[in-house]
Amino acid sequence: MLCLPSCFIYLLEENAMAWKFKRWSWLRIAMVLLLLALLGWGVKAIFFPSKAAPQYTTAKVAKADLESAVLATGTLQAFRKVDVGAQVSGQLQKLDVELGDRVKKGQLLATIDxxxxxxxxxxxxxxxxxxxxxxxxxxxxxxxxxxxxxxxxxxxxxxxxxxxxxxxxxxxxxxxxxxxxxxxxxxxxxxxxxxxxxxxxxxTRILAPIDGEVAAITTLEGQTVIAAQQAPNLLTLADLDTITVKAQISEADVMKVHAGQAVYFTTLGQPDKRYYGKLRAIQPTPEKVNNAIFYNALFEVPNPTHALRQDMTAQVAIVLEHAKSVLSIPTIALGAKAKDGRYTVRVVGVDGIAVDRQVKTGLNNNVQVQVLDGLKEGDLVVTGDAALGKSEASVTVGG
Missing domain, CATH: 1.10.287 (Helix Hairpins)
Known part of the structure; x- marks a missing residue:
């Protein structure tokens, strides 16, 4: 009877050692499997790398107003400017106007003794x-x-x-x-x-020959004027109700422009405000500026408030073509040109893959180009391939 507990304890110890052995065996098997899995993933990554989805810079096909224009720099001048002189000699006794005064035709400007x-x-x-x-x-x-x-x-x-x-x-x-x-x-x-x-x-009574503004005073009260050979200038009147714009057109662009074309300009002080007119004439005699040939194109715009002043600089655009609310894409999206005049454009599909498509184009201002057929509004066209691995690789323009 005394040996039963001892035998029982022995059996318990034997079972515990067997259970510990089995647990260690399963752990080793799991570790081996994990190592094999990591090894297989590494081999695949090295010898069979997966292809990353391509990334592009894109632009959305959208409707816009397009125009093709000749750009030029111009200066503002008074539509009419008159140098008022003296036809008799004598002392300028009285000057009845000041710089900037607006005068009417026939108004007394000055008196000579x-x-x-x-x-x-x-x-x-x-x-x-x-x-x-x-x-x-x-x-x-x-x-x-x-x-x-x-x-x-x-x-x-x-x-x-x-x-x-x-x-x-x-x-x-x-x-x-x-x-x-x-x-x-x-x-x-x-x-x-x-x-x-x-x-x-x-x-001896100097009267205003036109309606205008006193733009300059060259002779002061008390000065003596001598009109023996030519009329000395006393002051200058400028009609600023209408402004003439003289735009310098390069010889490379002058063949594209002609009288009657629509034209507009902006000033440095109001870059967002456009003043519209119609090209009146192109002077036949050119001017040479730093060995470059320019032709002066002239047009007028109303100036009722006199906000526009003489000698202001104007950024002029002479409109050659205009298209309103047409499908357009950046010109950088155009690929090779085919014999039939169509261009290859890469279009990104729903799967993110770009495919070639042939499109017919219209007006091209070297920034945007009109699409006549081959694309629909909302399509994404490729404007460039983005470098892989950069967070900013995929950029959508015009979306």
Whole structure:
């Protein structure tokens, strides 16, 4: 009876050792399997790498307004600009306007000392009055000569005088008639002289020849102007209600432009505001700038608020073609051109793989190109292959 517990304890110890052995065997098997799996994955990664899905930079086919234009740099000028000068010499007595003033045609701008011109006019007027008096005296003498000649004829009919006396009376009458004609000619000349001096007197008042703005003042009050050879400039008036734009077109582009084309420009101060016009003319004589040939294209735009000023720089676009709300893609997406004029474009499908497609194009402004057929709105076209392994490799443009 005493050996039973001992036997029982022995059996328990034997079973525990067997269980520990079995557990260790299963653990070794699991570790071996795990090592084999890791080894197989490494071999596959080295010798049979999986292909990563290609990544592209893309752009979405979308509708847009396109235009093709000749770009140029221009300057703004007043539509009309007049240098107001003096036609008589003298001291500038008074200047009635200031820089920037708006004036109307006929408005008084300045006054030149009128004393000299006024004296000349008074002298001419006195000379004319003297000639008129002389004419009146000659006219009275002529009337008396006519009476004397009639009397001599009456006396000759009664043989109360001689033919010589009649001839003398007739000669005196003709002489006085000739003198009267000379007086009339002198009076006419004197009137012209007086009118000239009066005109010169009027020139001492400088009036505005046009509606405009005082753009420059070159002569100040108190200065003496001399108009012996040419009219000295006193000030400049500019009509800024309309602005002329003079755009310089390169000789490479001048063959593309002509009068009547739509044109617009922006200024440095308002780059987002467009001013529209129509090309009026292209000057035939070119200008050479740093050995480059440019032709001046001219057009006008209204300027009622005078926001546009002289000599501003204008960024000008002369529109060659225009297409509104058409399908377009970046020109960089175009591939090789076929003989029929179509281009190859790579289009990304739903599986992320790009396939070639032939498209027909229209207007091309070297940035965007019109798509006439071969694509539909929303398609993604490839604009470039992105480098693998970069987080920013796939970029969608225009989405």
């Amino acid at each position: 009128p004393e000299l011109a006024q004296n000349e006019a008074l002298n001419a007027e006195a000379s004319l009055e003297g000639l008129l008096a002389q004419r009146q005296s000659t006219l009275l003498q002529l009337e008396q000569a006519k009476i004397d000649l009639a009397r001599q004829h009456a006396m000759l009919s009664r043989e109360a005088t001689s033919k010589q006396a009649v001839e003398d009376a007739s000669l005196k009458q003709r002489t006085l008639q000739s003198d009267l004609a000379q007086r009339d000619a002198d009076i006419k000349k004197a009137k012209l002289t007086l009118d000239s001096f009066k005109t010169r007197l009027g020139y």
